[in-house]
Amino acid sequence: MAEEPQVIYVLRIIFEIIWMILRLNLEIIKALFRVVVPQDRKDVTGDIVLVTGAGHGMGREIATRFGKLGAKVVCVDINSKGNEETVSLIKKNKGEAYAYICDVTDRAAVMQLAEKVEKDVGQVDILVNNAGIMPCKPVLKQTEKEIRATMEINVNGNLWMIQAFLPAMLDRNSGHIVAMSSMAGKMGLRNLVPYCGSKYAVRGIMESLAVELHEDPRNTNGIKFTTICPYIVNTGLCHNPRIRFEAVMKTVDPGDAADQIVDAVLREYHEITIPSDMYYSNKVFNLFPPSAGMILTDFIGTGLDPHE
Template identity: 45%
Template sequence: MVEQTNTASSNDSSNNNNVDIYNIATVVVDIVLLIVKFWIAIVQSIIKSFAPHKIDVKGQTVLITGTGHGIGKELALQYSALGAKLICWDVNEEANQQTVKEIKAYGGEAHAYTCNVIKREEINALAEQNKKEHGFINIIVNNAGIMPCHPILEHTETEIRNMFDINVLAHLWIIQAFLPDMIARNEGQIVALSSCAGFFGLPNLVPYCSTKFAVRGLMEALSEELRQKYPQNKIKLTTIYPYMVDTGLCKRPHFRFPALFKLVKPKDAAAGIIRAQRTSVEHVSIPREFMYIEKFSRIVPRNAMRLVSDFLDAGVHSDK
C-alpha cells in the first residue's frame, strides 16, 4: 500500500514537472514570436512612413462638423476639390450655407445642415436623416470646438459645460450615431480633432486642455476596443493635434520666437488633416514636429521641460 502511494506521488510529481516544462516552453516561444513580430511591425511602420498609401476619397461621403468657418470650412472645400461629397454640419446656418454655396460654385456636391452638437437629440435625428438621404457616410471629421482663454477661476460653469459638450461629448454622440453602420460594413474612418493642448497643459486653457486630453484618450480607447472586440475590423481612426490655428479662436497668442511658433493657416491645417486621413495615420500633429517634442518631453524630468517651456514662452494670454 505504501509502495502504491509512493508511486502515485511520484507520477503526480512527474506530471507536474512536465506541465511546468511545457508552460515554460510555451512562454519562451511566445516571447520569441513577440520579439520577431515587434521588429516586423517597426520595419513596416518605417516603410509606410516613407511610402504611404493614399486613400482615394473621390465619390466618398464626408461629414464634417463646424464647416461654417475656419478649419471646418477649409476641410469641406479641399475634400470637395478631391471629388468627395460633403455633408456640412454647423450651428451657424448662414455661414454653413455660404460654405456649401462656394463648393457648388465650382461644381462640387455639398449639403448644409444646421445642428447644435451640444444637443444629443439633434445629432441623433440628423444622423438618421443623413443616412436616409445620402446612404453610408464613409468619413466623419469631428472638428467643431470652442476655446475660451482665461484663468480657471474666471471660467463660468456655462463656459466649462459648453466646452465639454462641444469638444468632447459631441464626439461620443456622433461616434455612437455612425459607428454601428461602420461596424456592419467593416469600413469607414473617424477623424477627431484634439490639439497640441492635448499634449501640454497651458495657463489660461485649463478646461480647454482638459477637453483635448479627453479626445486623445477617447480615440485611443476606441481604437483598442475595436481592435480587441472586432479583430478583423477595417475601420480607421485618426486623431489630429493642431498647434494654434489662425481661425479667431486663439485671440491673444504670444511667442518669444514668432518664426518658430507662428500661427498655422487654416488652409495648411486642413491640408495636413486630409493628408493624415488619406494615409491612415493614427496620430499626427500639425506641424508634425510637435508630436516628437511631446514624446521627448515625456522621457525627461518635468522640471527640465519647464525650463525649456519658460525659455520659449509660447502660449495664450487671457482673452478678457
C-alpha cells in the first residue's frame, strides 16, 4: 500500500480538528440548553428496576419511589427482613415488587441472581447499584476486615452486578446503570480514607465503562449511565456529622435525596451531586493548589467525626 502523501495527511488532520471543534461546540450548546430546559422525564411504567441495598436507607427510599411510578421493582439485599419490609411498602402502595436475597460481594451468587431475576421477572431495564457500607474512623484504626468489606461491597459489588446485567442490555441496546458514589468520591475526608477510595473507584468505574461502550463497535447508544454523588444524607450511616455552617451545608433528608436521584435517572443525567450546587463548587475547589484547598477545608469545617 502506497504511503499517504504528507500534504494529504496534513489536510486530513486539519479537517479532523475543524470537525472536532464543531462537534465540541454543538455539545456545549446542547448542554447549556439542557441547563435552562431540562430533558423530559422518561416513563418507567412496566420497566424492571433492580435496587441493591433495598432493605433500608437510600435503597428503600429509591425502591419505593420507583414502585409509585409503576415500575416493577426488584429489591435485593443481604438482610431478608428489611428487604421484605421494603417490598411490603411498595405493594401497600399498589406497586409491584419482588424480594431477592444476595450478597453482592459473591460473584457466583450475583450471576445466579441475574439468571433468576430474568426467569422470574424479566430483563432488568434500570440497575441501581446502591449497596454500600461506611466505616468511619481514622485509617490506622480501621481493621483489615472493615477495609476489605468496604472494598468488596462498595467496589467489587458494583463490578459483579455490571458483569451480570450489562450483557442483556448490550444484546438489546437498551438499559440504564446507576451508581451511588458520594461527595466523598470527589474530595478526601477525614475518618473516611477507605470509603473515599471506594467511592472514587465507583466514579472511575462508571466513567471508564461509558468510554468502553462508546468505543465498542456495536451500537450502544441506548445504554445510559448515571452517577450519584450525595453529600451527608441522614440515613443512619452518618452518626457524627460535623457541620460548621448548618444554614448553608445542612444534612440532606433521605426523602429529598431519593427524589433528586430518581429525577436524575428519569432525565438520564450523567452525574449529579446532592445538593446540586456542589457540582460546580467542587469544580472551583479543584482549581486551587492542594495547600490552598486545605485552608478552604479548615474554614468550611465540614466532615464526619469517628464512630464505632
